[in-house]
Amino acid sequence: MALFGTRPAKIFPGVEIRVMIFLGKKDEPKKRGTIFTTEAIKFTSDMRSSLLQNLSFESTEGLTLGKERIGDGLEDVSLPKVGNSIIRNILLKLKRESSIVMKDRINKPEFNKEMEFRKTGGYWLNALEEMPYKSTKIEVVRFENPVEKDFAILLINSSLFYLYWSTYGNLRDLPRSLLEKFPFPSMEKLNQKQKEIHELNVKVSECLLRSFLPETGRVGEFRTAKCRDVIDLIDDFLGKIYGLDTAETEFVKRYDSHIRC
Numbered sequence: 373m374a375l376f377g378t379r380p381a382k383i384f385p386g387v388e389i390r391v392m393i394f395l396g397k398k399d400e401p402k403k404r405g406t407i408f409t410t411e412a413i414k415f416t417s418d419m420r421s422s423l424l425q426n427l428s429f430e431s432t433e434g435l436t437l438g439k440e441r442i443g444d445g446l447e448d449v450s451l452p453k454v455g456n457s458i459i460r461n462i463l464l465k466l467k468r469e470s471s472i473v474m475k476d477r478i479n480k481p482e483f484n485k486e487m488e489f490r491k492t493g494g495y496w497l498n499a500l501e502e503m504p505y506k507s508t509k510i511e512v513v514r515f516e517n518p519v520e521k522d523f524a525i526l527l528i529n530s531s532l533f534y535l536y537w538s539t540y541g542n543l544r545d546l547p548r549s550l551l552e553k554f555p556f557p558s559m560e561k562l563n564q565k566q567k568e569i570h571e572l573n574v575k576v577s578e579c580l581l582r583s584f585l586p587e588t589g590r591v592g593e594f595r596t597a598k599c600r601d602v603i604d605l606i607d608d609f610l611g612k613i614y615g616l617d618t619a620e621t622e623f624v625k626r627y628d629s630h631i632r633c
Contacts, residue, residue: 373407374427375453377414377543379494380631390543407432411455412538414631430454435463437540441470441553450540450550458623459539465615466536466555474524475552483514485521489528493546495632496596497537499528500577504584505591511548519562522573527554529576529596530606531632532614532624557613565613572609575602597633 374393376383383391399405408429415423435452438444442463454460489499491509501521503510515521527533533554541550562569579599586592596603604625611621 374410375412377412381415381417409454412453428456430456430460441473442467452539462620469555469614472556474554474556477520477556478513483516485515485518486512487521487525488512491546497528497534498594499525507591519566522569525573526606530610531627532607532610535624535627572606
């Protein structure tokens with residue numbers, strides 16, 4: 373399956389539809405086939421002429437986003453848009469770290485440490501302790517303690533989470549159900565990194581608020597690309613948390629760099 377987005381360019385000019393090209397062959401009798409996918413391809417108009425000659429496919433085996441977490445086998449919810457071995461290896465490491473997911477650590481009645489995230493996305497995803505505007509597109513999530521809340525803010529603003537969202541999402545919405553299935557570190561691991569988490573949260577929050585343009589769009593817009601340096605620091609940190617090697621972390625930081633500028 374080759375999967376194409378609608379931004380910044382479209383497969384069919386003027387047609388607002390996400391396109392999938394399906395290629396298949398008959399398997400041997402009683403043999404279960406394997407689905408290979410591209411990543412979520414987001415291309416510019418000058419890339420159109422060579423687009424179909426440069427497709428890369430990778431196996432989705434074991435990486436379907438299930439009812440609770442990556443690859444849980446409980447219920448098929450979302451097939452990943454993988455595309456290459458680096459993304460596959462990153463997803464396998466996230467799967468390995470999924471004994472706790474965000475759903476396990478949020479929105480219990482006694483929790484009162486709040487953060488907000490925007491339920492739609494484009495080339496960046498945004499979260500803050502409190503957004504500088506009000507909208508029905510903003511959702512509040514509650515945590516038990518400040519370090520978990522701060523970590524969640526880092527995570528949603530990161531390129532690692534953007535890659536996960538691009539792989540499993542529809543390239544438009546960020547429903548809480550997708551956020552809830554992302555692996556979440558243990559309190560022991562978070563407490564060991566509490567100072568670094570807090571400092572990174574202060575840096576990215578201050579940068580996002582400086583980049584916010586209140587007079588742009590309906591309710592204002594972030595120019596998140598201006599915060600790339602601090603987001604890169606966040607991804608360096610997350611790479612260590614989730615066991616990514618240097619090449620995988622650098623891949624995450626450069627992911628979709630042709631449009632995230």
